[in-house]
Amino acid sequence: xxxxxxxxxxxxxxxxxxxxxxxxxxxGVWVGIGAxxxxxxxxxxxxxxxxxxxxxxxxRSAEDIVNQVESVGGQINxxxxxxxxxxxxxxLAGDVGLAVDILADILQNSTFEAEELERERAVIxxxxxxxxxxxxxxxxxxxxxTAYPDQAIGRSILGxxxxxxxxxxxxxxxxxxxxxxxxxxxxAASGKVDHAAILRxxxxxxxxxxxxxxxEPEAATYRGGHHAEQRELEQLHLVLGFDGLAYEDPxxxxxxVLSSVLGGGMSSRLFQExxxxxxxxxxxxxxxxxYQDGGLFGxxxxxxxxxxxxxxPVVMDQLSTIGDTVSSxxxxxxxxxxxxxxxxxxxxxxxxxxxLGQHLLIFGRPIPVEEIVERIxxxxxxxxxxxxxxxxxxxxxxxxxxxxxxxxxxxxxTNAAE
Amino acid sequence: xxxxxxxxxxxxxxxxxxxxxxxxxxxGVWVGIGAxxxxxxxxxxxxxxxxxxxxxxxxRSAEDIVNQVESVGGQINxxxxxxxxxxxxxxLAGDVGLAVDILADILQNSTFEAEELERERAVIxxxxxxxxxxxxxxxxxxxxxTAYPDQAIGRSILGxxxxxxxxxxxxxxxxxxxxxxxxxxxxAASGKVDHAAILRxxxxxxxxxxxxxxxEPEAATYRGGHHAEQRELEQLHLVLGFDGLAYEDPxxxxxxVLSSVLGGGMSSRLFQExxxxxxxxxxxxxxxxxYQDGGLFGxxxxxxxxxxxxxxPVVMDQLSTIGDTVSSxxxxxxxxxxxxxxxxxxxxxxxxxxxLGQHLLIFGRPIPVEEIVERIxxxxxxxxxxxxxxxxxxxxxxxxxxxxxxxxxxxxxTNAAE
Numbered sequence: 035x036x037x038x039x040x041x042x043x044x045x046x047x048x049x050x051x052x053x054x055x056x057x058x059x060x061x062g063v064w065v066g067i068g069a070x071x072x073x074x075x076x077x078x079x080x081x082x083x084x085x086x087x088x089x090x091x092x093x094r095s096a097e098d099i100v101n102q103v104e105s106v107g108g109q110i111n112x113x114x115x116x117x118x119x120x121x122x123x124x125x126l127a128g129d130v131g132l133a134v135d136i137l138a139d140i141l142q143n144s145t146f147e148a149e150e151l152e153r154e155r156a157v158i159x160x161x162x163x164x165x166x167x168x169x170x171x172x173x174x175x176x177x178x179x180t181a182y183p184d185q186a187i188g189r190s191i192l193g194x195x196x197x198x199x200x201x202x203x204x205x206x207x208x209x210x211x212x213x214x215x216x217x218x219x220x221x222a223a224s225g226k227v228d229h230a231a232i233l234r235x236x237x238x239x240x241x242x243x244x245x246x247x248x249x250e251p252e253a254a255t256y257r258g259g260h261h262a263e264q265r266e267l268e269q270l271h272l273v274l275g276f277d278g279l280a281y282e283d284p285x286x287x288x289x290x291v292l293s294s295v296l297g298g299g300m301s302s303r304l305f306q307e308x309x310x311x312x313x314x315x316x317x318x319x320x321x322x323x324x325y326q327d328g329g330l331f332g333x334x335x336x337x338x339x340x341x342x343x344x345x346x347p348v349v350m351d352q353l354s355t356i357g358d359t360v361s362s363x364x365x366x367x368x369x370x371x372x373x374x375x376x377x378x379x380x381x382x383x384x385x386x387x388x389x390l391g392q393h394l395l396i397f398g399r400p401i402p403v404e405e406i407v408e409r410i411x412x413x414x415x416x417x418x419x420x421x422x423x424x425x426x427x428x429x430x431x432x433x434x435x436x437x438x439x440x441x442x443x444x445x446x447x448t449n450a451a452e
Numbered sequence: 453x454x455x456x457x458x459x460x461x462x463x464x465x466x467x468x469x470x471x472x473x474x475x476x477x478x479x480g481v482w483v484g485i486g487a488x489x490x491x492x493x494x495x496x497x498x499x500x501x502x503x504x505x506x507x508x509x510x511x512r513s514a515e516d517i518v519n520q521v522e523s524v525g526g527q528i529n530x531x532x533x534x535x536x537x538x539x540x541x542x543x544l545a546g547d548v549g550l551a552v553d554i555l556a557d558i559l560q561n562s563t564f565e566a567e568e569l570e571r572e573r574a575v576i577x578x579x580x581x582x583x584x585x586x587x588x589x590x591x592x593x594x595x596x597x598t599a600y601p602d603q604a605i606g607r608s609i610l611g612x613x614x615x616x617x618x619x620x621x622x623x624x625x626x627x628x629x630x631x632x633x634x635x636x637x638x639x640a641a642s643g644k645v646d647h648a649a650i651l652r653x654x655x656x657x658x659x660x661x662x663x664x665x666x667x668e669p670e671a672a673t674y675r676g677g678h679h680a681e682q683r684e685l686e687q688l689h690l691v692l693g694f695d696g697l698a699y700e701d702p703x704x705x706x707x708x709v710l711s712s713v714l715g716g717g718m719s720s721r722l723f724q725e726x727x728x729x730x731x732x733x734x735x736x737x738x739x740x741x742x743y744q745d746g747g748l749f750g751x752x753x754x755x756x757x758x759x760x761x762x763x764x765p766v767v768m769d770q771l772s773t774i775g776d777t778v779s780s781x782x783x784x785x786x787x788x789x790x791x792x793x794x795x796x797x798x799x800x801x802x803x804x805x806x807x808l809g810q811h812l813l814i815f816g817r818p819i820p821v822e823e824i825v826e827r828i829x830x831x832x833x834x835x836x837x838x839x840x841x842x843x844x845x846x847x848x849x850x851x852x853x854x855x856x857x858x859x860x861x862x863x864x865x866t867n868a869a870e
Contacts, residue, residue, distance in 0.1 A: 055473040056799050058792075088718075096728055100718040105785045107792025110718070126792055156731030163686030164734055164754050167587050167854075268581030300506075300518040300528070310514055313574030316582055336582050367523045374476075374525025374544055381474050381801065436585075 037390065037400045038229040040236075045217030045245045047394050048236045051224040051386045059225035060383040061133050061232075062122025063141060064391030066218040070116045070187040070251045070325075072209075075200075077186070078158075078193015079209045081114040082201055085158060087121060088112070089150040091143035096150060099136060106132065114191050117325060118395060124384060127226035131235060137221070138239035141214065146203045158198050165192060169271045169435050170317075170336060177273035177433035180261040181330055187254045216243035222391035225383040254328035258429035260444040263436075270342050270436035274349065274448070275332025277428045281324045281396050287409040288417045289331065289425075293322040294368040295360055295418070296352065297333050301367060303352050304333065312348065314341045326396070331425055339437040346447035357422030360415050372410050376403055455808065455818045456647040458654075463635025463663045465812050466654045469642040469804045477643035478801040479551050479650075480540025481559060482809030484636040488534045488605040488669045488743075490627075495604070496576075496611015497627045499532040500619055503576060505539060506530070507568040509561035514568060517554060524550065532609050535743060536813060542802060545644035549653060555639070556657035559632065564621045576616050583610060587689045587853050588735075588754060595691035595851035598679040599748055605672045634661035640809035643801040672746035676847035678862040681854075688760050688854035692767065692866070693750025695846045699742045699814050705827040706835045707749065707843075711740040712786040713778055713836070714770065715751050719785060721770050722751065730766065732759045744814065749843055757855040764865035775840030778833050790828050794821055 036052045069080050088110075089096045103110045108125035121140065123133045165171045175190045182188030192198070221236050256277040279289045297304040297320030308318050318335045337345050379385040380403065393400050430448040438444075457467045487498050506528075507514045521528045526543035539558065541551045583589045593608045600606030610616070639654050674695035697707045715722040715738030726736050736753040755763050797803040798821065811818050848866040856862075 058796055058799060097719070097724060101785065104717050104719040104789055105781075107788040107790075107795075124796060126795070153728070153731035157727055157734055160687065160732070160754065160756065160759075161734035163756065164588075166686045167689075167754075169585050170582075268584045269578065271585075299522050301515070301522040306515060309575055310571070313571035314578070316575055316579035336578065336585075338578065338581065341578075363523075367519065370525035371522055372525075377525075377544070378476055378542060381476060381799075383799065 039394065039400060040229070040233050042216065042237060042241055044241065044243055045215070046236065046240045046243060047220040048233050049220060049222045049390045049394050049400060050227045050229040050232050051390050052227055052229070053225050053383060053386070056225050056383060057127055058124060058383060059127050059130050059133070059223055059227055060122065060124050060387040061130060061137070061221070061223035061227075062120055062387060062391060063137050064220045064222060064395055065119045065214060066117065066395045067213040067248065068115050068117045068119055069189060069191045070254070071213060071248065072186050072189070074186075074189075075197070076205060076209060077189045078197045079201055079205055080119055081191050081193065082154070082158060082198065083206055083210060084112045084114045084119050084121070085154050086146050086151065086206060087140040087144050089154055090145050090147055091139045092145060093143065094139060099140065102132065103136065108133065110136070116187055116191065118392070120388075120391065122387065130223070130227065130232070134221070134232070134235040134239055142243065144210075146206050148203065151203060155198055158192065159195055162192050162195055162198065169265070169267055169269070170334065173271040173273050173334075173433050173435040176261045176263065176435065177275060177332065177431060180259050180433055181256055181275060181431040182254060183257055183259070185255060186251060187325065212246060213248050215245040215248060216240065217245035218248060220391045220394040222387045222394065224386035224390060254325055256328060258431040260448070261433045262438040262444050263434070264438050265436055267436040268338070269336045270339055270434060270438065272335045272337065272342070273332055273433045275330050275431045276425050278322060278329030278331040278425065279324060280327050280329055283329075285417065285421050286324065287406075288413045288421045289322055290372060291365060291368050291410065291413045292356070292418050292421055293320045293331060294371060295364050296320050296356060298368065299371055303356065304349065307352060308335065308345060308348060312344065314345045332431070339439065350448065353426045357419040357426070360418050362415065365413065365415060365418070369410055369413070373407055376406060455820075457812065457818060458647070458651050460634065460655060460659055462659065462661055463633070464654065464658045464661060465638040466651050467638060467640045467808045467812050467818060468645045468647040468650050469808050470645055470647070471643050471801060471804070474643050474801060475545055476542060476801060477545050477548050477551070477641055477645055478540065478542050478805040479548060479555070479639070479641035479645075480538055480805060480809060481555050482638045482640060482813055483537045483632060484535065484813045485537055485631040485666065486533050486535045487607060487609045488672075489631060489666065490604050490607070492604075492607075493615070494619070494623060494627060495607045496615045497619055497623055498537055499609050499611065500572070500576060500616065501624055501628060502530045502532045502537050502539070503572050504564050504569065504624060505558040505562050507572055508563050508565055509557045510563060511557060511561065517558065520550065521554065526551065528554070534605055534609065536810070538809065540802075540805065548641070548645065548650070552639070552650070552653040552657055560661065564624050566621065569621055573616055576610065577613055580610050580613055580616065587683070587685055587687070588752065591689040591691050591851050591853040594679050594681065594853065595693060595750065595849060598677050598851055599674055599693060599849040600672060601675055601677070603673060604669060605743065630664060631666050633663040633666060634658065635663035636666060637661075638809045638812040640805045640812065642804035642808060672743055674746060676849040678866070679851045680856040680862055681852070682856050683854055685854040686756070687754045688757055688852060688856065690753045690755065690760070691750055691851045693748050693849045694843050696740060696747030696749040696843065697742060698745050698747055701747075703835065703839050704742065705824075706831045706839045707740055708790060709783060709786050709828065709831045710774070710836050710839055711738045711749060712789060713782050714738050714774060716786060717789060721774065722767065725766060725770060726753065726763060730762065732763045750849070757857065768866065771844045775837040775844070778836050780833065783831065783833060783836070787828055787831070791825055794824060
């Protein structure tokens with residue numbers, strides 16, 4: 035077994051996945067804190083904190099941080115999601131010590147200097163502008179907000195421009211102190227790594243962190259509904275979805291198979307029916323997002339204003355019939371796709387570190403590939419049928435951005451197949 | 453040495469790059485034909501051909517092609533660029549025979565059936581709509597057209613909507629027959645492969661292809677200039693560039709280093725000056741595109757209409773001063789980045805197959821990593837200084853999309869530093 039896990043006495047987890055025959059290491063800290071832990075006033079603070087972590091510590095200027103990483107040919111990056119924030123590097127094996135030093139420094143000693151904060155505020159406002167200009171990004175934010183109205187989990191990760199303008203150093207300091215506890219963190223590394231050495235580094239660099247205990251976020255309450263934004267675009271960008279499944283749901287892998295049969299590849303039903311047989315889109319695909327206490331199943335389609343009237347009934351029909359019609363050939367094909375995808379991801383250091391960090395945060399343990407394969411193999415047509423009824427019987431969420439036309443068309447589209 | 457190359461008697465090249473310790477194979481056919489080989493009337497035909505290759509052969513329907521690949525957990529895809537078209541799969545090692553069979557079938561026996569052609573035409577029109585709605589895609593097409601006006605290499609790869617509506621089966625058939633010659637093709641594979649076995653498959657499946665001999669495309673003649681499109685967007689999307697270097701240029705790797713010092717990472721001059729010190733952008737980066745007889749150096753920035761007046765002089769100043777001021781620390785850092793990047797790419801089957809296919813098309817031989825490292829190591833400050841004078845002394849190209857304001861501002865911006 036290539037995976038080893040340890041825990042420091044403060045709850046900080048250390049997980050490694052050794053790959054022989056590679057010369058590099060992917061390593062990062064995954065933090066179980068994200069946009070859904072924010073109050074309305076603090077919306078955007080997780081993401082701003084992620085940005086500010088690169089802007090200087092007691093020992094390093096912002097420029098020192100990137101110079102030290104890039105001088106050894108390393109790469110450093112970070113992301114913020116609804117439930118997690120991750121800070122990670124890819125380096126040559128000999129530079130793992132530097133990587134841990136920098137991760138520990140930016141996570142414990144960031145200074146959030148006033149001048150840096152003003153500049154980074156401006157950068158984030160540009161990032162919000164870029165998202166607003168990218169319809170197939172923006173429509174996903176509108177979808178999320180419509181699925182979970184008036185809840186942290188429904189708000190944008192970047193926050194509103196007004197919030198970004200208002201957040202100050204005290205807000206960042208307070209949020210970091212409250213939320214970035216040792217027991218919410220995983221140092222995960224994959225590639226040419228030695229577990230004992232990484233563990234020693236973790237003890238030295240993260241052993242003194244405290245674990246303040248974070249209040250659980252408000253439960254995710256899916257509501258659904260319609261959101262339309264008229265904009266002069268070539269395409270009408272649509273996201274249609276339903277209340278989905280949490281990570282721990284026994285049907286989690288049934289959902290993966292169902293999602294793939296519908297829209298997981300070029301042989302999927304939606305790709306075949308909507309693009310290949312009807313030519314109504316260039317892009318159509320499903321997604322399956324899980325949270326600790328809920329999830330979203332959905333699909334994206336980019337179509338024309340002339341085509342949408344044909345597309346929506348076809349899509350609704352695919353959703354309402356799949357439960358009764360999924361074939362053993364389709365199930366077998368999707369299982370092969372999911373299992374080969376797992377194997378392919380195993381050849382990539384970054385994908386393995388990412389999975390390890392996520393599994394430790396979500397399940398408190400690494401999930402062996404064999405266990406995932408077993409659960410995929412156990413999915414059958416009856417389970418898919420039951421799940422399709424459960425999911426597609428619920429209230430839909432539809433977000434549409436582009437040449438939408440009258441808003442009441444939206445409700446008409448999602449009612450068409452009921 | 454893990455790389456082996458053979459050539460069939462018709463000129464078709466077969467190149468493999470064996471990686472022990474992986475279970476998968478990346479394999480594809482790289483064709484030395486792309487949008488720059490098109491006449492104005494045929495603009496878009498290379499890309500349409502790439503799409504139509506998936507729409508059915510004498511032996512397989514469109515659905516058969518994707519079903520057969522995805523049933524074994526494989527992935528199939530393709531892309532078209534100005535000089536190349538590539539068709540590639542990622543499969544488990546045992547499915548290499550199927551992969552070669554499918555590649556050979558779609559490249560030799562596609563039927564371009566009338567009904568499929570009409571549907572795919574609609575899909576490509578949607579793809580054009582998606583590109584038009586994505587400002588940081590569209591501005592690159594506008595930049596290319598402005599750099600190379602009235603030339604095939606300057607036109608959009610997707611073609612105009614009018615062209616896509618007009619192209620017919622005879623056009624596709626004729627173009628394929630004229631252009632898809634055996635001597636313009638490379639079968640490249642990386643991962644768990646055996647060269648002798650791949651060579652036998654290539655002989656069986658590609659040995660009968662002919663090599664009609666393709667007329668060389670019109671020489672690339674860089675002109676430069678300004679293009680502005682006013683659009684109501686949050687950001688002003690800018691691409692600024694200059695006449696660059698061909699693949700075979702002795703200064704090719706000097707250009708790589710120069711480009712990276714300017715905008716190749718978070719420690720680069722533009723990232724530091726424009727984003728980190730001034731907060732004027734979220735995204736800014738350089739690119740370095742080479743062709744067989746020319747190239748483009750450029751940079752992208754997404755900024756605000758209030759910020760652009762500060763951004764442009766700063767950018768022009770960075771370009772005009774780098775030749776005299778590049779430091780040995782910067783050069784050393786960028787060399788480490790480029791070399792580590794090479795090593796990291798060596799851990800990825802798809803990246804290795806891609807590089808092998810490209811090298812065979814461009815240079816007629818695989819370029820060993822050691823040779824690339826040697827050429828990177830040979831770059832010094834004097835060479836960068838000479839190259840910066842050569843490149844940035846030429847006529848600029850500037851494309852701007854968004855809240856542009858008066859068009860004569862564009863010329864003002866690029867003259868500011870002269």
